[in-house]
Structure formats: C-alpha cells, structure tokens
Amino acid sequence: MTNVPASPSLSQPLYGASFGQAFTRFWKKYATFSGRASRSEFWWWYLxxxxxxTVLYIITAIGGFAGASIDSTTGASAPGPLFGVGIALLVIWWLAIIVPTLALSWRRLHDTNRSGLFWFLxxxxxxxxIILLVLFVLDSDPAGARFDA
Incomplete structure (x- = not known):
C-alpha cells in the first residue's frame, strides 16, 4: 500500500482540490472569512x-410551462402553478449560499495576498x-499566509 497524504486542515487552502473536495469544503467553511482558498476550491465551487x-432554472421553466394558461380576453399568459415552486427553490438556494460564497471570495482574495475588502470593487x-474576475484568476501568493487564522 502507498501512503496517500492527508488533505490539509480546513484552516489551510487545498491546492489541486477536486470537484467533490471543493464542494465539501465550501459547506464546511460556511462563514469562515479568515484563511485562504485555492483557485481550484474557488472555481470548482462556481462550476x-x-x-x-441551471437545474433550478429548468425546473422553474418546466413549472411555468406546465399548466400555463392564456386569458382569452386579454391574451395575457399566466405561468403554471409549479412556477412558484421553482422560484421558491431558487430563492432558498440563493439564501443558503450568499454568506459562504462571500466568505469563499474573501478567502480567495486572501490567497492572492489581498484584503477581502477588495470584494467591494x-x-x-x-x-x-472584471477587476474581481482578474483578481480571482491570479496565482496564489505565499505572502497571503498572513491572512491564515
């Protein structure tokens, strides 16, 4: 058997993170604004x-078309009853990810040796x-370790 190195602790960035590792770390570090996040952690989460x-939008669209009705007098269309379910799911998802997405963005900026306040750009x-996109794409800077908890 070969020894597989353990993943770094949650307080350290995971360089070369896989899709699953990035997704798991996103939720485990829900509101952690200190520390750093590697490019792979950041971009795998965004994917x-x-x-x-996209899946939630498709559900919303299908729910809007299924059972949709058209008013014969005005010609206005009304979405189907499941349209509201799709919208509710999108709102719940957005509320669930707003804080951890902001925290991940701050940690990514830390990994490039910039303050999380650059997010306000x-x-x-x-x-x-565009400025933020460029900053998120930049290589990691070892000096960013100053932001580690």
Missing amino acids: ANIIIV GFIPVVGG
Whole structure:
C-alpha cells in the first residue's frame, strides 16, 4: 500500500482540490472569512453553483410551462402553478449560499495576498466585476499566509 497524504486542515487552502473536495469544503467553511482558498476550491465551487442554478432554472421553466394558461380576453399568459415552486427553490438556494460564497471570495482574495475588502470593487459599475474576475484568476501568493487564522 502507498501512503496517500492527508488533505490539509480546513484552516489551510487545498491546492489541486477536486470537484467533490471543493464542494465539501465550501459547506464546511460556511462563514469562515479568515484563511485562504485555492483557485481550484474557488472555481470548482462556481462550476457546482452554475450546474445547480441551471437545474433550478429548468425546473422553474418546466413549472411555468406546465399548466400555463392564456386569458382569452386579454391574451395575457399566466405561468403554471409549479412556477412558484421553482422560484421558491431558487430563492432558498440563493439564501443558503450568499454568506459562504462571500466568505469563499474573501478567502480567495486572501490567497492572492489581498484584503477581502477588495470584494467591494465589484460594486464599481461596468469594470468592477472584471477587476474581481482578474483578481480571482491570479496565482496564489505565499505572502497571503498572513491572512491564515
């Protein structure tokens, strides 16, 4: 048997994280703003979130079309009764991930040796999101260890 190195503790970034490891660490570090998050942890989570949100949108769309009705006098259409279920699921998902997603973003910025407060650059119209994207893509900086708990 070969010895497989153990994963680092949750207080350390997991470089080269797999999809499952990143998803698990996201939930285990729900509201942890200190420490760092590797690029793989960050981007695997975003892929998982995109997949889940896409499925929820499909459920919402199917629920909207199934049983949809059209008012014969005005021509206005009304979504089916399951449309509300899809919207409720999207809202619940969004509420469940808002804090840990913000925490993950702060930890990713820490891994690039930047304060989590750089996250607020995202509020700059037009360019803020682009600036954040560039910062999230940057390589890890060993000096970011100053943010470790």
